[in-house]
Amino acid sequence: QLQLQESGPGLVKPSETLSLTCTVSGGSISSSSYYWGWIRQPPGKGLEWIGSIYYSGSTYYNPSLKSRVTISVDTSKNQFSLKLSSVTAADTAVYYCARPRIAAAGTVLWFDPWGQGTLVTVSS
Amino acid sequence: SSELTQDPAVSVALGQTVRITCQGDSLRSYYASWYQQKPGQAPVLVIYGKNNRPSGIPDRFSGSSSGNTASLTITGAQAEDEADYYCNSRDSSGNLVVFGGGTKLTVL
Numbered sequence: 001q002l003q004l005q006e007s008g009p010g011l012v013k014p015s016e017t018l019s020l021t022c023t024v025s026g027g028s029i030s031s032s033s034y035y036w037g038w039i040r041q042p043p044g045k046g047l048e049w050i051g052s053i054y055y056s057g058s059t060y061y062n063p064s065l066k067s068r069v070t071i072s073v074d075t076s077k078n079q080f081s082l083k084l085s086s087v088t089a090a091d092t093a094v095y096y097c098a099r100p101r102i103a104a105a106g107t108v109l110w111f112d113p114w115g116q117g118t119l120v121t122v123s124s
Numbered sequence: 125s126s127e128l129t130q131d132p133a134v135s136v137a138l139g140q141t142v143r144i145t146c147q148g149d150s151l152r153s154y155y156a157s158w159y160q161q162k163p164g165q166a167p168v169l170v171i172y173g174k175n176n177r178p179s180g181i182p183d184r185f186s187g188s189s190s191g192n193t194a195s196l197t198i199t200g201a202q203a204e205d206e207a208d209y210y211c212n213s214r215d216s217s218g219n220l221v222v223f224g225g226g227t228k229l230t231v232l
Contacts, residue, residue, distance in 0.1 A: 037221075047159075047167065047210050049221040060219055096166060100221070103173065109214050109221060110157035110172035117166050 002026045004115035018084040022097030030075045035100040038082045040093040087122045128224035135230040136201045144196045146211035146224045154213040156194035161208045206231045
């Protein structure tokens with residue numbers, strides 16, 4: 001059974017880079033046709049897709065964050081990571097890693113499983 | 125359009141049926157998926173695609189779609205169904221992902 005677990009600093013200073021890692025267990029991160037993704041949720045607000053990466057390395061980012069986001073995969077550690085640069089208080093959120101799945105000739109996309117989430121606060 | 129619109133709040137009497145809707149242009153081309161989120165917990169997938177339930181999700185949860193609107197129906201709502209519900213799909217271009225703003229379901 002695939003399981004995901006986020007890790008990283010819980011406090012980041014404004015203008016610095018937020019870095020998080022998602023460790024995958026119960027399966028190989030480099031399995032063909034697998035995508036991996038990041039989603040965030042500011043306190044009291046809804047879910048926001050940050051971006052996704054295909055096992056081949058192709059990346060897809062939310063246009064509103066694209067200039068600041070990098071998602072990458074480390075197959076040797078069975079992990080994928082998120083870097084968000086030049087953070088502000090607006091980037092304070094619970095960050096989730098999850099596996100996007102696509103089926104039915106691409107007409108359906110869903111996220112399952114999800115990590116438990118990690119709260120990142122941007123403050124000096 | 126890259127937006128999905130949900131009603132902010134919906135209520136249902138215990139044991140009754142409730143429909144939670146999600147509207148957006150992308151739903152004319154792509155199916156929605158639905159997630160349940162309880163306070164302090166990660167979202168849990170309840171419906172994906174046309175009307176598929178992951179293992180462990182009660183059959184009182186079902187999904188449907190018509191035009192630009194997707195619906196999550198809970199038939200015989202239980203107290204434990206009180207939660208926030210989010211829809212998501214691919215955007216109209218097919219390259220990106222969008223989430224609805226969420227619906228807070230209260231079971232009376």
